[in-house]
Amino acid sequence: MIDTPTQPQTVAAPRPDVPVDPATIPSAPSARTRARRRRTVLAGARLAIVVVLLVTWQACVNAKIVDPFFWGEPEGVWADLVDWFTVGTSQGSLGAQILVTLEEAVLGFIIGSILGVVCGIALGRVRLLSELFAPFLKAANSIPRIILGSIFTVAFGFGIQSKVILAVVLVFFGVFFNAFQGAREVDRNLIANARLLGASRWQVTRGVVLPSAFTWILASLHISFGFALIGALVGEILGANQGLGLLIRSSQNNFDMNGVLAGMVLVAVIALTAEALITLLERRLLRWRPPQTHGGAAVE
Amino acid sequence: MTAIELRNVTKKFATADGGTYTAIEDLSLTVEDGQFCAVVGPTGCGKSTTLTLISGLERPSRGEAFVHGEQVRGIDTSTGFVFQQDAVFPWRSVLDNVAAGPVYRGASRSEATALARDWLRRVGLSGFEDRYPHQLSGGMRKRVALAQSLINQPRVLLMDEPFSALDVQTRAIMSTELLNLWDQTKPAVVFVTHDLEEAIALADKVVVITAGPGTVKAEFEIDLPRPRVVQEIRFDPRFTQLYEQIWEALRAEVAEAYARTTAATEVAS
Numbered sequence: 001m002i003d004t005p006t007q008p009q010t011v012a013a014p015r016p017d018v019p020v021d022p023a024t025i026p027s028a029p030s031a032r033t034r035a036r037r038r039r040t041v042l043a044g045a046r047l048a049i050v051v052v053l054l055v056t057w058q059a060c061v062n063a064k065i066v067d068p069f070f071w072g073e074p075e076g077v078w079a080d081l082v083d084w085f086t087v088g089t090s091q092g093s094l095g096a097q098i099l100v101t102l103e104e105a106v107l108g109f110i111i112g113s114i115l116g117v118v119c120g121i122a123l124g125r126v127r128l129l130s131e132l133f134a135p136f137l138k139a140a141n142s143i144p145r146i147i148l149g150s151i152f153t154v155a156f157g158f159g160i161q162s163k164v165i166l167a168v169v170l171v172f173f174g175v176f177f178n179a180f181q182g183a184r185e186v187d188r189n190l191i192a193n194a195r196l197l198g199a200s201r202w203q204v205t206r207g208v209v210l211p212s213a214f215t216w217i218l219a220s221l222h223i224s225f226g227f228a229l230i231g232a233l234v235g236e237i238l239g240a241n242q243g244l245g246l247l248i249r250s251s252q253n254n255f256d257m258n259g260v261l262a263g264m265v266l267v268a269v270i271a272l273t274a275e276a277l278i279t280l281l282e283r284r285l286l287r288w289r290p291p292q293t294h295g296g297a298a299v300e
Numbered sequence: 301m302t303a304i305e306l307r308n309v310t311k312k313f314a315t316a317d318g319g320t321y322t323a324i325e326d327l328s329l330t331v332e333d334g335q336f337c338a339v340v341g342p343t344g345c346g347k348s349t350t351l352t353l354i355s356g357l358e359r360p361s362r363g364e365a366f367v368h369g370e371q372v373r374g375i376d377t378s379t380g381f382v383f384q385q386d387a388v389f390p391w392r393s394v395l396d397n398v399a400a401g402p403v404y405r406g407a408s409r410s411e412a413t414a415l416a417r418d419w420l421r422r423v424g425l426s427g428f429e430d431r432y433p434h435q436l437s438g439g440m441r442k443r444v445a446l447a448q449s450l451i452n453q454p455r456v457l458l459m460d461e462p463f464s465a466l467d468v469q470t471r472a473i474m475s476t477e478l479l480n481l482w483d484q485t486k487p488a489v490v491f492v493t494h495d496l497e498e499a500i501a502l503a504d505k506v507v508v509i510t511a512g513p514g515t516v517k518a519e520f521e522i523d524l525p526r527p528r529v530v531q532e533i534r535f536d537p538r539f540t541q542l543y544e545q546i547w548e549a550l551r552a553e554v555a556e557a558y559a560r561t562t563a564a565t566e567v568a569s
Contacts, residue, residue: 187387189383189385189386189387190387190389192357192381192383192387193381193383193387193388193389193448194389194400194404195357195375196355196357196375196377196379196380196381197377197400197401197404197448197449197452198377198401198404198405198452199400199404200404203404207389207400208389211389211391212391214391287432288390288391288392288432288433288434289390289434290434
């Protein structure tokens with residue numbers, strides 16, 4: 001089917017049964033542009049879903065099918081958000097409220113994670129410790145810890161302290177159990193190898209157990225920031241003089257469901273941003289792991 | 301001088317059902333300084349257990365293990381160990397993996413790095429310093445493991461089927477390279493394998509272990525001239541002679557071990 005120059009050029013137009021030279025096809029999209037196009041379409045579709053939901057909701061409110069007094073309405077939520085941003089909230093500027101909640105959540109997250117990792121690795125490494133404390137930790141884990149919020153609020157007052165402690169308690173257990181499991185699942189050969197190379201017990205913990213358990217620990221950190229945020233918000237709802245939780249609480253007291261929902265939107269934005277940051281951290285820390293989606297180039 | 305001595309060692313392990321399993325029984329073995337000793341035997345005969353006793357990773361249930369005249373009481377860091385599976389640290393770069401030993405032993409970072417670069421050159425991995433182990437092939441990871449172990453200049457080197465996961469060609473190349481590296485520092489080597497050809501090609505002495513519980517069945521001196529090229533030594537008539545001799549001793553043990561495993565699976569099914 002290949003035309004050689006010696007053949008008379010009898011056929012002017014490409015015949016349908018002759019395979020077409022790929023070069024003549026107008027601009028075949030490269031894999032890259034196709035991937036980009038796919039992403040754009042996906043993002044568009046997602047946006048469309050949100051718009052359809054919001055419009056349906058608003059339409060139901062306008063048609064008096066849904067009572068905005070109980071369920072709120074998108075227009076009202078938007079109006080509240082704009083009002084908070086431009087004028088400020090009843091408790092002061094919106095930025096200050098967000099900062100307070102963020103501070104509580106981040107502090108609780110950091111302290112809880114560090115405590116969880118340290119305790120988890122220690123108990124995972126030292127058998128006596130785990131034998132002594134494991135039953136207590138299991139018991140403590142089975143308590144609905146939100147209830148502790150009431151105690152902390154009474155004991156530590158309306159300030160930031162009680163919220164941070166509640167967040168710490170919520171974060172700790174998730175991280176702890178993961179770090180503990182991670183420390184126990186370390187490849188025995190790696191530990192033996194490090195010992196034979198001359199590592200002390202502490203060097204084995206720091207150089208082998210900790211990095212090996214990090215895969216487990218990082219998985220728990222994703223969920224843990226959500227818990228920290230819950231701790232901060234619940235603490236604020238139980239009693240505070242600042243923060244998004246209080247904002248939600250006072251909206252509820254005023255039967256302003258739009259305000260509650262607007263608070264929820266803000267919390268969701270914070271949670272998603274934190275999730276993205278943790279994913280970045282994970283990529284950085286777990287660079288050594290083989291890529292799971294596309295194969296890395298092996299040499300030799 | 302005697303580098304390694306196992307004196308009538310027995311090792312028993314507790315099994316999950318509360319019984320005991322005897323891995324090796326009344327096993328005695330000596331390896332001289334600078335001697336390359338290969339240990340062959342059927343699967344499950346306790347070959348690897350002998351290495352854990354010499355390295356101090358495990359204690360014998362009975363009998364004694366000595367390294368350079370001193371009884372082994374704990375992990376002995378003058379011993380190098382190359383594992384069957386990958387035991388390089390996946391989160392460290394190739395350079396940091398090799399530098400680990402000196403750093404653990406208190407060398408400064410720059411000293412350790414310089415030494416590691418030198419050893420990476422010796423195992424032919426210059427230019428791969430910044431890679432992570434998962435980016436290397438199986439053969440290259442073995443070289444990293446070798447460099448990681450040899451950088452500490454061990455007087456005793458224990459190798460537990462180090463090349464069993466490699467393909468046949470890579471394995472032969474690695475074996476020759478191992479001999480060259482061994483020649484540079486001449487540690488006493490115990491090389492565990494189930495491959496008799498590999499054992500004869502590498503070793504000065506081949507020890508045949510019986511089907512479990514393992515004990516020494518016979519020892520053979522390998523008088524093939526050095527330096528050897530592993531890929532070609534099997535064409536040597538003396539090689540074939542030795543092979544036949546040792547196989548005679550090994551055959552019954554392999555058959556015995558095989559009969560046991562098949563009997564076990566028949567009972568199970």
